[in-house]
Amino acid sequence: MARDSVSYLWRSGCLETISAETQLIERAKQQDESAFAQIVNLYADKLYNYIVRMLGNPHDAEDVLQEVFLRAYQGLPSFDGRASLSTWLFRIAHNLCIDHYRKQERRVKTVSIYQDNPDEADEGAEEWEFPDTQTPDPMQAVLDRELQEVVERALESLSPKLKSVLLLYDMEGLSYEEISQSLGIPMGTVKSRLHLARSEIQKKVAAYLRGETV
Amino acid sequence: MNCTHFEKQVWDYLEGRLSASERAAFEAHRAHCEHCQRVWESAQHTVQALRRLPRYRPAPDFRERLQARLRQASPKPARPRLRLGWKPLALAPALGLLIAFFWFYNEPQKNLTNLPPDAVGTDDYTEMCVQLHETLETAEWSPTPAASYWVNTGYTR
Numbered sequence A: 001m002a003r004d005s006v007s008y009l010w011r012s013g014c015l016e017t018i019s020a021e022t023q024l025i026e027r028a029k030q031q032d033e034s035a036f037a038q039i040v041n042l043y044a045d046k047l048y049n050y051i052v053r054m055l056g057n058p059h060d061a062e063d064v065l066q067e068v069f070l071r072a073y074q075g076l077p078s079f080d081g082r083a084s085l086s087t088w089l090f091r092i093a094h095n096l097c098i099d100h101y102r103k104q105e106r107r108v109k110t111v112s113i114y115q116d117n118p119d120e121a122d123e124g125a126e127e128w129e130f131p132d133t134q135t136p137d138p139m140q141a142v143l144d145r146e147l148q149e150v151v152e153r154a155l156e157s158l159s160p161k162l163k164s165v166l167l168l169y170d171m172e173g174l175s176y177e178e179i180s181q182s183l184g185i186p187m188g189t190v191k192s193r194l195h196l197a198r199s200e201i202q203k204k205v206a207a208y209l210r211g212e213t214v
Numbered sequence B: 001m002n003c004t005h006f007e008k009q010v011w012d013y014l015e016g017r018l019s020a021s022e023r024a025a026f027e028a029h030r031a032h033c034e035h036c037q038r039v040w041e042s043a044q045h046t047v048q049a050l051r052r053l054p055r056y057r058p059a060p061d062f063r064e065r066l067q068a069r070l071r072q073a074s075p076k077p078a079r080p081r082l083r084l085g086w087k088p089l090a091l092a093p094a095l096g097l098l099i100a101f102f103w104f105y106n107e108p109q110k111n112l113t114n115l116p117p118d119a120v121g122t123d124d125y126t127e128m129c130v131q132l133h134e135t136l137e138t139a140e141w142s143p144t145p146a147a148s149y150w151v152n153t154g155y156t157r
Helices: A002-011 A014-029 A033-055 A058-078 A085-107 A118-123 A138-156 A160-171 A176-183 A187-209 B003-014 B020-032 B034-051 B062-072 B087-106 B124-138 B147-153
Strands: none
Touching: A014 A033, A014 A058, A033 A058, A033 A085, A033 A160, A033 B062, A058 A085, A058 B062, A085 A160, A085 A176, A138 A160, A138 A187, A138 B034, A160 A176, A160 A187, A160 B034, A176 A187, A187 B003, A187 B034, B003 B020, B003 B034, B020 B034
8 A cells, every 4th residue: 555655656756756856955954055055946936925814015025035045055954854845944944034024013904005106116126926917807807806806905904813814725735734844833723724715815805805995 | 515515625626635526516516606716717727827936046156155154164963962862851840859858857956955944945045035026125326327236236137
């Protein structure tokens, strides 16, 4: 049975990926700069997106991302491989976000960086990616955009605990187990927080679909 | 299936985590419940919108700036981990007994046999107090005691 699983994983390319990542980590541990640069290339975008969404502020997010990689670089010799590299990096990022939250708690921005501060978003260095901008029906495109804004605002209003689980699952594609390891919470808590977070957003989406002002 | 049960299962349905029978019951309820039909639609829109949210990317020169910062930092050497688990706890009582034994064994024994019979059981502290009182009774009163008082009585704070 175990052998079947291994051969399945090997055929599906998972083991090759795992093996390649292990080699990359070993090289980075031996202070191979190019190996660490590859790790940065692999995870910078994912981590940056997570941090921006958690903090709601692209400018602070870049400082936090630098700190994540700095800590990873310094802590890599102690990395024992019990968790995957992505889980470990997301854990560092999440802890730094929570630290940042605590520091900024009294002056949390409640305004949307997307709507209320468009100039800042334009002059920022971040790039946007709209996966579905070529919708044939322009009316549908407008409705999609409106719905997305409703979801953006609902996401911003979530507590960090709910938001982190939702982002890691729905945006970054981590499994329940990986989220459990990254955030240091039981898997049951991951599931319940995900359910709660989605339900919170769903309520606002439902109100928007009924034509109410959200 | 009732509406509460439907709402609990809606996310699992959208992710394909329900069994065939659960799926059938879910769909049957949705077909005749207007409220749950709306719940299902809003849940579907929510998941779709979440997965289509635009992604942020760091600035193009981020990697160069990071590299400059990393060059200033050096990796910390790995700290050896002490993996003893619960075993030291089991040794703690034995260690305590060992310390108690050595302490008891090395404690200087009071040689009570050389003392006069009436001295046996005398409380040193009480005797010192009696002597102090006697000295005070015979001493001349003075607002501040003379230095000899402190020396003679051996009084210390």
